[in-house]
Amino acid sequence: MAVHARGKRSAVTCELKCGNQCAHDVPNTSDNDSFRDVASRAFSRRRMLGGVGGGALAIALAPSMEASAKGRPAGTGKGLRFSPVAPVPADVDAVTVPKGWTWSPVVRWGDPLFDDSAEFDPTAQTEESQLGQFGYNCDYLDVLPLDGNRGRRAVAVVNHEYTNEGIMFPPGTDADTVKRVAMAAHGLSVVELRRQAPGRPWEYVRGARLNRRIHVQTPFALTGPAAGSDLLKTADDPVGRTVLGTQNNCAGGTTPWGTVLSGEENFNQYFVANATPENARYGIPSTPGGRAWWTVDPRFDARQPGYENEVNRFGWIVEIDPEDPDSTPVKHTALGRFKHEGASIRIARDGRAVAYSGDDERFDYIYKFVSRRTMQPGNGKKARAHNKTLLTEGDLYVARFEGDSPASEIDGSGDLPADGAFDGTGRWLPLVRDGRSMVAGMGVAEVLVFTRLAADKVGATKMDRPEDIEPNPVTGKVYCALTNNTNRGVGSNPGVDEANPRVTNREGHVIEITEKGNDAASLTFTWNLLLVCGDESSAGTYFGGYDGPVSPISCPDNVAFDSTGQLWVSTDGQPGTIGLDDALHRVTLEGPDRGKVEQFLAVPREAETCGPVIHDRDGLVFVSVQHPGEDGSWADQHSYFPDYVAPGSLSGGRWGGPRPSVVQVHRA
Numbered sequence: 001m002a003v004h005a006r007g008k009r010s011a012v013t014c015e016l017k018c019g020n021q022c023a024h025d026v027p028n029t030s031d032n033d034s035f036r037d038v039a040s041r042a043f044s045r046r047r048m049l050g051g052v053g054g055g056a057l058a059i060a061l062a063p064s065m066e067a068s069a070k071g072r073p074a075g076t077g078k079g080l081r082f083s084p085v086a087p088v089p090a091d092v093d094a095v096t097v098p099k100g101w102t103w104s105p106v107v108r109w110g111d112p113l114f115d116d117s118a119e120f121d122p123t124a125q126t127e128e129s130q131l132g133q134f135g136y137n138c139d140y141l142d143v144l145p146l147d148g149n150r151g152r153r154a155v156a157v158v159n160h161e162y163t164n165e166g167i168m169f170p171p172g173t174d175a176d177t178v179k180r181v182a183m184a185a186h187g188l189s190v191v192e193l194r195r196q197a198p199g200r201p202w203e204y205v206r207g208a209r210l211n212r213r214i215h216v217q218t219p220f221a222l223t224g225p226a227a228g229s230d231l232l233k234t235a236d237d238p239v240g241r242t243v244l245g246t247q248n249n250c251a252g253g254t255t256p257w258g259t260v261l262s263g264e265e266n267f268n269q270y271f272v273a274n275a276t277p278e279n280a281r282y283g284i285p286s287t288p289g290g291r292a293w294w295t296v297d298p299r300f301d302a303r304q305p306g307y308e309n310e311v312n313r314f315g316w317i318v319e320i321d322p323e324d325p326d327s328t329p330v331k332h333t334a335l336g337r338f339k340h341e342g343a344s345i346r347i348a349r350d351g352r353a354v355a356y357s358g359d360d361e362r363f364d365y366i367y368k369f370v371s372r373r374t375m376q377p378g379n380g381k382k383a384r385a386h387n388k389t390l391l392t393e394g395d396l397y398v399a400r401f402e403g404d405s406p407a408s409e410i411d412g413s414g415d416l417p418a419d420g421a422f423d424g425t426g427r428w429l430p431l432v433r434d435g436r437s438m439v440a441g442m443g444v445a446e447v448l449v450f451t452r453l454a455a456d457k458v459g460a461t462k463m464d465r466p467e468d469i470e471p472n473p474v475t476g477k478v479y480c481a482l483t484n485n486t487n488r489g490v491g492s493n494p495g496v497d498e499a500n501p502r503v504t505n506r507e508g509h510v511i512e513i514t515e516k517g518n519d520a521a522s523l524t525f526t527w528n529l530l531l532v533c534g535d536e537s538s539a540g541t542y543f544g545g546y547d548g549p550v551s552p553i554s555c556p557d558n559v560a561f562d563s564t565g566q567l568w569v570s571t572d573g574q575p576g577t578i579g580l581d582d583a584l585h586r587v588t589l590e591g592p593d594r595g596k597v598e599q600f601l602a603v604p605r606e607a608e609t610c611g612p613v614i615h616d617r618d619g620l621v622f623v624s625v626q627h628p629g630e631d632g633s634w635a636d637q638h639s640y641f642p643d644y645v646a647p648g649s650l651s652g653g654r655w656g657g658p659r660p661s662v663v664q665v666h667r668a
Contacts, residue, residue, distance in 0.1 A: 144157070222241050248270070251341045334391060335357065341468055352521055368398075489504065506554075513526075513527045530589075531587065643655055
């Protein structure tokens with residue numbers, strides 16, 4: 001485990017975040033080829049353009065309506081003005097921001113959300129107290145306005161991915177209490193925010209009407225074609241339409257109709273289940289270990305009669321309505337079941353909703369869902385009610401990438417092929433279309449519940465851990481963070497290809513996808529690698545063709561955009577790869593500075609940068625700071641973020657120990 005951790009995270013994070021999945025055998029043992037290289041064309045797109053990048057071609061031929069209306073291409077607007085921060089060594093326990101900027105917490109683990117919530121006391125946490133408090137290890141984040149142009153009220157929606165019991169609880173805490181509190185600390189929080197005026201920092205509001213905790217006992221309604229199928233029925237839910245809880249929620253997305261999507265990612269580690277090919281493909285263990293939640297809630301032991309299908313009820317995209325605290329959240333089976341990093345929506349030209357999602361596993365896939373119905377404009381109750389049904393029916397696809405360079409030029413080093421870029425074309429392969437399965441031998445419900453196996457059968461491209469995927473709101477281009485894959489080209493594992501060009505890929509890359517005709521519903525696309533990450537002085541790195549100085553960047557995780565269409569990338573794993581605290585970077589996408597990486601902030605020691613939200617017109621940047629001080633213990637805490645008070649002390653809600661928190665960065 002320690003050897004693996006040098007490829008990305010600490011050994012503790014590997015164990016707690018995903019059940020140390022990368023130390024186990026690769027779940028994808030399918031024999032579909034990982035990539036089909038296309039012979040070099042006599043005139044590649046780059047030769048036709050005399051060396052201009054494929055991304056520039058797409059902009060030149062088909063600029064988006066949004067960019068044209070603003071009179072500029074993406075990534076060239078003013079955006080935030082800041083001097084990039086220098087890289088921060090991995091042992092620094094501080095939030096580092098640009099000169100002239102400062103930061104402050106918005107909400108922290110344990111902050112009471114309701115009038116009757118218990119005050120935070122890490123020495124006396126109970127299940128009841130945690131259910132009334134902000135959860136642990138915040139990940140996806142969005143900050144949504146509530147009062148229009150007044151700009152004084154907003155609501156934050158935050159995922160809580162996992163827990164680190166070793167630094168949360170003092171020694172001797174009852175084992176069942178530890179499990180129940182940890183279970184309550186998973187899920188999501190919805191928190192109202194207020195401030196004095198636009199441009200000023202936010203504060204969370206205790207007891208606000210919209211405040212809500214969603215957790216492992218919250219009822220969820222199953223929607224879509226697989227709802228009610230035999231594969232989703234259990235002893236507690238014989239009709240297969242109601243699931244209790246959500247867990248290991250990673251990234252997400254905010255829909256154009258104002259709801260929030262959340263991805264259930266490493267759900268496998270919470271179960272023990274019978275040894276079946278389907279469970280093995282999802283990495284679900286058949287021997288007890290890990291968190292052992294089944295000792296306090298029997299449904300997590302899927303070996304028991306009546307609970308065999310409980311594992312099938314996790315691994316979905318969840319949708320919640322932050323404006324209605326009484327609404328029932330849903331799990332959308334139409335989007336498929338896998339380790340969803342998140343889901344992000346773009347509206348196609350014909351009005352259908354298109355959701356992009358990555359399966360965060362070594363050698364797994366990139367997916368797209370296209371709704372059957374079209375979105376209704378406006379924010380009225382009728383339109384909103386209709387739009388909240390868009391993800392219940394539609395077509396599901398998985399991506400296949402093809403390169404335009406000879407296989408001999410993709411040698412695993414990361415060096416560019418002769419045409420000067422890693423690029424090519426791609427297709428969206430149908431899994432479900434027009435309500436019918438497109439996979440031989442599998443019905444619709446089987447395709448949606450066992451989506452990984454369906455994608456194996458159709459020959460999707462095995463990628464280097466697809467994490468966050470988001471369309472650029474200005475250009476429509478789609479960007480996917482491929483965080484890393486230290487197994488690429490090792491032993492019997494798949495070798496390199498043009499979309500995944502490095503063996504033992506420790507530092508990851510970012511891929512840019514341009515749908516044909518710039519239409520999200522298209523079934524073909526072109527692609528190129530925008531970044532091949534690492535320190536610019538290292539061999540095998542690439543920064544979009546930019547040849548000036550850049551900030552080092554490794555293990556891209558979440559992506560976001562500002563109002564000008566520039567890309568922002570947060571990282572998860574820099575301490576183990578380039579010896580630096582994880583960070584948030586801005587990346588220019590067009591013009592002579594395409595590929596220029598500028599570091600905006602760094603998070604504290606042993607923490608991960610998650611959920612970036614860029615409100616550049618308001619002069620604010622938000623991030624979730626996850627697992628600060630991860631490698632510590634109760635007696636030897638490694639971080640004192642965000643309160644930085646005396647170690648072990650507790651006063652006025654401030655604690656001398658690490659508390660995962662949402663922070664805001666603003667002018668000093």
